[in-house]
Amino acid sequence: MSKGVHFVTGKLWRDECLCFFYFQNGKGESKMKKEGQVRIPSGCAIAAVISTEGKKISGGLVAEAMRPMHDRSNGLGGGFAGYGIYPDYKEFYALHMFFDERATRKDCEAFLKERFEVVHAEVIPTRKIPAITDEPIIWRYFVAPLQSKVAAMQVEEEEYVVRAVTRINTEMNGAYVFSSGKNMGTFKAVGFPEDVGIFYRLEEYEGYSWTAHGRYPTNTPGWWGGAHPFTLLDFSIVHNGEISSYDANRRYIEMFGYKCNLQTDTEVITYILDYLIRVQHLTLEEAASVIAAPFWSTIDRKTDLNDKEKHIYLRTLYPSLLITGPFSIVMGFNGGLMALNDRLKLRSMVVGEKDDKVFIASEEAAIRTMEPDAENIWAPSGGEPVVVRLKEGVQI
């Protein structure tokens, strides 16, 4: 385990003191709605890197990659997701949580203990810097679902975790789970992404895969939950764009038990991919063909009849999960990454390679920061998924 994850003592005082600021800032002062009560469009920067051989990459690398794309963010949101960062707890769901005050945390811990075995709980270590202010209370819990409860609910274990997370995020005022996968974690805040990286001491974590996000919302989000990546289990999404299909997608996906509490594109895209891949058992490529479906004119021209039939099938079955408007996304999951552009390619996204590493970013400059000698830099076409997986046999 990386050294930053050691139990940090003597930090409890922060609970009481900082929550006060947060509370006042987030809820007390103005009538302005916070994220979730209002939909906030955003522009963004994204970056990602993966070692297909599972070699360790420092979180500091991807944080630095965001620096040349500074102007694509406006200081109102930055975040990262790292995979393979908790090898010592890789069997446990790592819940990263924001709390507004100590009492909320205590309530939430009681809620968790009724449903999970909590094997480890700690404050997520941060570094106090002027660029990041008004932080909430930030904790992480490594948990295993209580099997008796899972059995009683008669659902799969993952569904059990999803329901518990959804319940906290929907019903527990002041508590928010912003990461819930195994052997992975999300780190996000209101600020510029490079500052968020320093704040969370990202250079102290090592993972085989990282995604990063800088946000340019057109409204003040008001709290940290709205920053990206957005995650569900080990799915994490970073997204650049403003989708025009939002409410069609939201109203459809909410039929299946998801609750779009944040009203962000990233949130709804995460749920859509979770639904298509985990619930409907589509492959990554099939899911990409649903959300960035080829145009009918393209499908009609296809000569491979099986491929044609498949696309007609997917578009007939999931019309409401088509996503229109500009987006470039990188989806992280245990064992790989998928990058995808909207079908008109209305947002920039480039991919590059070097040795065992694959890089993805909104701009080539970010890739060059991570690897000056990156090769094969190319811009995937709209709707063309780029799926990178760990090589076969690589154990994390």
Place this chain on the structure above:
Amino acid sequence: MSIDFLYPEFEVVRNMDRCITCRVCERQCANEVHAYNERLDKMVSDESKCVNCQRCVSLCPTRALKIVKSDCKLRENANWQNDGIREIYKQANSGGVLLSSMGNPKELPVYWDRMLINASQVTNPSIDPLREPMETRVFLGKKNVKPERDESGNLICKVPPQLELDLPVMFSAMSYGSISYNAHASLARAATEMGTYYNTGEGGLHEDFYQYGPNTIVQVASGRFGVHEEYLAAGAAIEIKIGQGAKPGIGGHLPGSKIVGDVSRTRMIPEGSDAISPAPHHDIYSIEDLRQLVYSLKEATEYKKPVIVKVAAVHNIAAIASGIARSGADIIAIDGIRGGTGAAPTRIRDNVGIPIELALAAVDQRLRDERIRNNVSLVVGGSIRSAADIVKAIALGADACYIATGALLALGCHLCRTCQTGKCNWGIATQRPELVKRLNPDIGSRRLINLLTAWKHEIKEMMGGMGINSIEALRGNRLMLRGVGLTEKELEILGISHAGE
């Protein structure tokens, strides 16, 4: 003059300086308003017969004619208005139910006009439909299947039967009998050309039109006129008509005078007999009976055709739709209070039912709340007047729209609202051969194609403005709508925010 006499509603104004006594107006008016007076050597009018269909005005070669509303009225009274008093006189004279045609003309709120559409600015780009693909293709039918794979892991691409539409507009049910052969021919050809569907209505399918079967929805109504195995097999889908927006809760009545020749043969009833559809289907007294009829029709057509259930928008429409969505039906069609008709009791047309906008919003939301929106597609009608209405309907949650009055207007209807007399001067709502031939199906179908083509362009322009390049991404996308001048309650039911929010 009698106690019932009221000065005619319209006046025929003839400019005698322009009139050349060509007698076109006389020949064109089936209501016999115009006549040539030999002694005076000029045209005279009996305006008491005039329905203001504008046929004579349109065809007068010297523009000598106009029809104006008469200013000879009873004393003004905000409570007892002219129409209300006229109707009392009529009923005091006849003892009968008042009949009317076409949609509700009363000043009910039109919510389409109280909703405004969004467009992209800065944060995401609008899309130019002249430069980029813009998709309006829609599939109607059940989508609630879970993907399955064969042994080698490939998807088994089987979905329940679907209707494929090139644009989300279909021609709504109008029976052969209520409208003419040439009107049906125009609708059938236009639907085929535009990649959409027309609907037989409850009068069966004329043998000449079986060739348009792939673009035909065949209707099964309570009278079961013209329903037989080949008829069911001929269409692309089958529609069970439970109700109609213009007359919820009652059946239809086509007078024996219209049951002549081909109409009689197509309906499979004797010439001259009144065609009376019962108010309910006598094999559907409850929702479980509906399920049986749905499955009977599916059995009869080997589960190859989607079944539509059409209902009028009434107070409890959300619960009714929920029941239908669980009945096995593939598509629900809902017809609002402003929907048209060939003949309906005036009181029912003007007072029974609810506006389609509210019904649509309530049904779409209810089906989502119950997680069964996927079980069915939703088609709405009952006064869809323009491409903007369509865009708003789709954004509220409809899969497609039905149009009928709009289609008839394209064919020449001037909305005089006297279809029930069977003397339609435009050759639409009539069976009189000399009138029917006035509607040329070549021209009629071309005008319908033009209308749909124009609407398709407009739909694409509005979609592009919103940054949406597929109609699928507009469906149920209520963030694209804002209300103006609506109450909190109306906004709540429509599920939209007020402009400025």
